[in-house]
Amino acid sequence: MSDHVAQGSPNAKGSQHVLEVAGLSAWYGEAKVLSDVDLRVEPGEVVTLVGRNGAGKTTLLRSVMGLHRHVEGTVSWGGSDLGRSSPDKRARAGLGWVPDDRGIYATLTVAENLTLPPVTSKADAWSLEQVYEQFPVLHERRDFPGTKLSGGEQQMLAIARVLRMGSRLLLLDEPSEGLAPVIVQRIGEIIRQIKAQGVSVLLVEQNVTFASTVADRHYLLAQGRVVESLDNDSFQSRTTELLEYLGM
Amino acid sequence: MTAFIQYTLQGLALGGFYALAALGLAVIFGVLGVVNFSHGACYMLGAVGAAVLLDATGLGFWAALPIVTVAMFVFGVLMERLLVRWLLRLDPLYNFLLTFGITLFLVDLVKRRYGVSSLAYELPAGLKGRVDIGSVSLSSYQIFVAAFSVVLCLAVWVLLTRTRIGMIVRAATEDAERSRALGINVGRWVTPVFGFGIALAGLAGVLRAPTGSVNADMGSFFIIILFAVVVIGGLGSILGAVVAGFLVGLVEAYGQGYAGSFSQVLIFVLMAVVILVRPSGLFGREEAAS
Numbered sequence: 292m293s294d295h296v297a298q299g300s301p302n303a304k305g306s307q308h309v310l311e312v313a314g315l316s317a318w319y320g321e322a323k324v325l326s327d328v329d330l331r332v333e334p335g336e337v338v339t340l341v342g343r344n345g346a347g348k349t350t351l352l353r354s355v356m357g358l359h360r361h362v363e364g365t366v367s368w369g370g371s372d373l374g375r376s377s378p379d380k381r382a383r384a385g386l387g388w389v390p391d392d393r394g395i396y397a398t399l400t401v402a403e404n405l406t407l408p409p410v411t412s413k414a415d416a417w418s419l420e421q422v423y424e425q426f427p428v429l430h431e432r433r434d435f436p437g438t439k440l441s442g443g444e445q446q447m448l449a450i451a452r453v454l455r456m457g458s459r460l461l462l463l464d465e466p467s468e469g470l471a472p473v474i475v476q477r478i479g480e481i482i483r484q485i486k487a488q489g490v491s492v493l494l495v496e497q498n499v500t501f502a503s504t505v506a507d508r509h510y511l512l513a514q515g516r517v518v519e520s521l522d523n524d525s526f527q528s529r530t531t532e533l534l535e536y537l538g539m
Numbered sequence: 540m541t542a543f544i545q546y547t548l549q550g551l552a553l554g555g556f557y558a559l560a561a562l563g564l565a566v567i568f569g570v571l572g573v574v575n576f577s578h579g580a581c582y583m584l585g586a587v588g589a590a591v592l593l594d595a596t597g598l599g600f601w602a603a604l605p606i607v608t609v610a611m612f613v614f615g616v617l618m619e620r621l622l623v624r625w626l627l628r629l630d631p632l633y634n635f636l637l638t639f640g641i642t643l644f645l646v647d648l649v650k651r652r653y654g655v656s657s658l659a660y661e662l663p664a665g666l667k668g669r670v671d672i673g674s675v676s677l678s679s680y681q682i683f684v685a686a687f688s689v690v691l692c693l694a695v696w697v698l699l700t701r702t703r704i705g706m707i708v709r710a711a712t713e714d715a716e717r718s719r720a721l722g723i724n725v726g727r728w729v730t731p732v733f734g735f736g737i738a739l740a741g742l743a744g745v746l747r748a749p750t751g752s753v754n755a756d757m758g759s760f761f762i763i764i765l766f767a768v769v770v771i772g773g774l775g776s777i778l779g780a781v782v783a784g785f786l787v788g789l790v791e792a793y794g795q796g797y798a799g800s801f802s803q804v805l806i807f808v809l810m811a812v813v814i815l816v817r818p819s820g821l822f823g824r825e826e827a828a829s
Contacts, residue, residue, distance in 0.1 A: 396709070452721070
């Protein structure tokens with residue numbers, strides 16, 4: 292099975308690495324920020340969540356990760372319900388968290404940032420050599436405090452960190468935000484590369500041009516609801532209309 | 540010049556108590572998110588424990604140093620397991636109130652059993668005299684305390700920066716939630732870290748016993764200074780706690796030497812200046828302030 296996935300064939304039969312969210316609602320205090328969200332990410336699939344600020348995209352990612360606890364509905368991963376399991380269990384089950392602030396530790400060096408999380412799947416984990424080969428700048432700066440890197444480098448570090456864990460699904464929260472076009476392009480390349488390895492990506496993105504260059508499918512979120520779910524071709528042909536509808 | 544050297548040594552010794560205790564406070568706050576108000580009481584227990592040990596068994600300072608420190612570690616583990624743990628998911632204020640209550644309880648317990656007057660404690664064997672360096676005469680115990688606490692802080696620093704456990708504690712101290720999301724079972728480290736922090740407070744108390752007055756109330760002023768140390772160093776910063784601990788010790792000692800009774804005020808003047816210039820403390824992260 293894992294051979295299948297390693298060859299990058301999505302929908303590998305019998306694969307255990309499907310993320311399924313069903314009837315998910317989430318609250319902040321009294322305010323309901325997600326209503327009855329259903330979504331699915333197949334192995335090796337890149338799926339985006341598109342929507343304006345406050346649509347509930349980040350809350351959705353946090354709920355999948357187990358960081359937002361005030362929820363109803365189910366999140367299942369690899370066929371088993373994650374229930375109330377803690378974020379660290381979910382991470383060890385293969386979910387790779389890349390938060391919107393990149394989450395780089397200032398008190399840890401670049402190398403420590405990379406090696407802090409446990410390796411969760413030996414078969415899937417990138418070795419440190421592999422990481423440094425892909426991201427030479429992280430090698431050059433391995434002894435610097437993590438936050439001494441530029442924004443783009445920090446984003447690379449945050450992604451490399453979960454790849455080194457061997458995560459099977461990356462939860463990427465606006466990786467392109469605030470970065471120069473050339474860096475955004477590089478991040479696009481990385482996403483395509485990890486997709487080719489059979490790793491899935493759930494991507495929150497406001498930059499729809501960027502989203503359409505990497506994604507297989509899109510979910511449009513407005514006021515905590517999924518208002519549309521469509522493949523990349525229809526997304527590209529209807530971009531203007533959809534963006535207007537979303538008010539972006 | 541002679542006086543200056545003496546005050547500096549005195550300051551480093553004083554700073555040693557503050558740095559060790561503040562270090563414990565910082566790791567507890569970092570990993571658990573608990574502001575441990577009972578830290579002063581645990582420091583007091585360390586000193587009282589040493590005095591009681593001497594009285595009951597005749598075991599002196601050198602035995603008390605490891606025995607009381609380990610006993611305080613166990614005490615911290617019990618405190619976390621039996622009490623603190625149950626409130627961790629609630630607003631941090633609950634644990635602040637809990638540890639405040641524990642403080643009152645411990646202080647009154649000690650008062651009930653040993654009264655309010657100071658318990659006798661002597662300078663340890665071998666460190667009773669003074670050391671003459673040129674024209675300067677220094678207390679050998681103060682030299683020991685200053686050196687011991689500097690070495691201990693360095694040892695903790697090495698533990699934190701050179702080991703995997705240390706890396707996890709630093710990461711959890713910086714952001715516990717994020718560390719969980721990266722697969723680290725932060726909960727597993729909560730109990731030992733709490734015990735470790737309390738043990739450091741107890742150790743500072745044992746070190747203080749030979750030169751301070753050992754009584755139930757010795758922790759109540761200490762905790763106030765300790766909070767000043769934490770504010771100056773930056774809440775949640777381990778390095779900040781150590782540096783600010785020694786800094787406050789020096790300010791207090793120079794104050795006592797040159798400004799008499801004004802010395803305690805100087806600490807809070809220093810705190811006010813730091814807050815004005817760097818609201819998040821000397822080593823605090825900027826976001827913490829905003």
